[in-house]
Amino acid sequence: MRADVITATGELQASLRAALTSDMLITDADEMLRFCRDWHGDVSSSAVAVLRPRSTEDVAAAVCTCRDLGLSIVPQGGNTGLVLGGIPDQPGSQVIVSLERMNAIRNIDPDDFSAVVEAGCILSEVKDAVAKMDMFFPLALGAQGSCRIGGNVSTNAGGINVLRYGMTRELVLGLEVVLPDGTIFNGLSTLRKDNRGIDLKQIFIGAEGTLGIVTAVSIKLMPFPDQVATALLGLNSLDDAITLYRRARRDCCDLMSAFEFMPPLGFVLAREAIPDLPMPIAGDYPAYVLMEVSGSGLVDIQELMERFLGGVMEDGLVVDGVIAASQTQARNLWLIREGMNEGQARRGPHMRTDISVPLSRLADFVRDAEQAVSEALPDCISVSYGHVGDGNVHLNVLPPGGTAPEEAAARIYTAKCVVNRVLDGYSGSISAEHGIGRLKRADFEQRLEPSRRALLTALKQAIDPSLMMNPGCQLNFPKLS
Incomplete structure (x- = not known):
């Protein structure tokens, strides 16, 4: 230096x-x-x-x-x-x-189905605290043992429960934010219905700290789901997974809380990360679904899952499957999904995507994108998995083992360009749940419509005219002349 x-x-x-x-x-x-x-x-x-x-x-x-x-x-x-x-x-x-030291849970109100927590609270600790009062905060992420609520809000985090509970945006009732001039916006209301003009909290959700610093959050709670049924299913194709989701959405209604798809390679990757992980069904079906139904009260969740799977297996839509018989077995099923990520990381630098397409076109997109990657990079491996219920695909590309760092970086860049080109043809999004940050800024700016750019710029200049809050994140905003 x-x-x-x-x-x-x-x-x-x-x-x-x-x-x-x-x-x-x-x-x-x-x-x-x-x-x-x-x-x-x-x-x-x-x-x-x-x-x-x-x-x-x-x-x-x-x-x-x-x-x-x-x-x-x-x-x-x-x-x-x-x-x-x-x-x-x-x-x-x-x-x-x-914000890591701002980790107080200020209030939990079971009668109001709400809590007020500081931005530095770790997500899993919030979930545990409200569970002690028989309540449930449904945001669920792989990093929930270390991610913090303020970051979840600022990135509008997604996760596995979006299909039932929505993104973080749907779980926020109010915010406290320190603005770029040092003033404090106190909007920590827990009201569900408050129609007094523009909902100001929404401009900070997903802003990634470019408009202010979220310091506390009022969150929406649910009754704790004391009944959970988890199933791992083998299918003949990703198309069948889409058909299965459509049927599950109808038959299980709003009690379905997760519906993930995985390729057979996912089992290999999970085992590379967790060698002693039990594999409850064969690992050679063309597609897999990890499905969860949950609820509380008078509904019999286990019976609902068994009746649903009985019907779809009788119709040949599901070829094989297992329902977890205990919390430990359910956890092991989810470890397959989570272990995939660690297994990919162990193979070295690779392209990670977080994209979304219309649900009805998800299977076609995966086919087209994987084919395009195979043609451009025949020595690379595509791994597609994600959240069927919200059209979110993580289509990752792994260079061959032992590839030199410079060559791996070149392959990753080529793969990104290939996948984004296919994605544009499907009118999809380059960021379904991770945000834009600095990593995706150039791709975001290339695809930004003039009217949207103008609105974002006007908002930034009105709230942060000196451009001091997280510059270089999301957009390179122009300075005021």
Whole structure:
């Protein structure tokens, strides 16, 4: 690092230290590393400092101080994002504001079916806390043991339960946000019906910290589903999986909480990650579905699942299958789905996508995209899986083992271009649930309609005219002239 850069950074750190409480500031490079590296460890950066506030007032003070010093802010929750939305790209002028110490559950109200939690609360801990009061927060992600509520809100996280409960956006009742000028927007209402003009919380959900820092969230709770039936099913094709979903959606109604599809390669990848993972059915069917039905009260969920599967197996739509007989067996079934991701990571750098298409065209898209990848990169392997119920496909591409890093990067770039080209023909989205961040910014900008760009720019300039909040994330917004 150049001497003048080191001097400037040191002066900025000294100014931060003078203005903020001493335990809020981290400037040691080794201590900052975990905040400056992405979830997969593929990208590392740096920052002027990491700020760890303990309260909303601390966040406001940090924002005002950074504004006065001309520093930009990269807000960060659990740093589990997959699109580099929380990783600095201008280390000499950016600080990270980590919400990890703002982890209080302020209130749980079972009669109101709501809770108010701070942005740094870990998702699984929120779920556990409300479960003790016989309530359920349905957001479910693979990273739920480390991701934080503020990040879930800021990325509008999806997960496995979207088909029944919706994205994070549908689970948020209110927000508390520190704005770029340091003022606090207190919108922590738990009202379900509040039609007093524009719903301001919505502009911060999915904004990835570009409009302010979410510090607390009012969330919607459900009755705890004390009955859960989980089944792993073998089918003859992905087309049959779509047909099965349509039938399950009708027969199981709104009690179906998950419907995932996986290829046979998923079993191989899961076993590579978890060698002793039990495989309850044969691993050579062309397609697999992991299905869950859940509920509480007077409905008999187990009987519903058995009746449904009896009918579809009798009709030949499902070839083979197993219903979990215990929570442990159900967990093992889900470990197959989760182990796929780890198995892919163990094979080295690969292309990860998060795309969505109309549900009715999902099978056709997977066929066309995998064929296009095979023609362009015959030595690479495509792995397609995801959430049938919301049209979300993770079509990943794995270069051959032992490929040199530069060659792997070239193959990954080619695969991305090929898949996106097919996706455009299906009027799909390049980001179904992960967000845009910095990783997908160029692809997003290429596909952004002029009217939408104008609205996003006007919103950004109205709320953050100095462009200090997470610059470089989502869009390269123009400065005010």
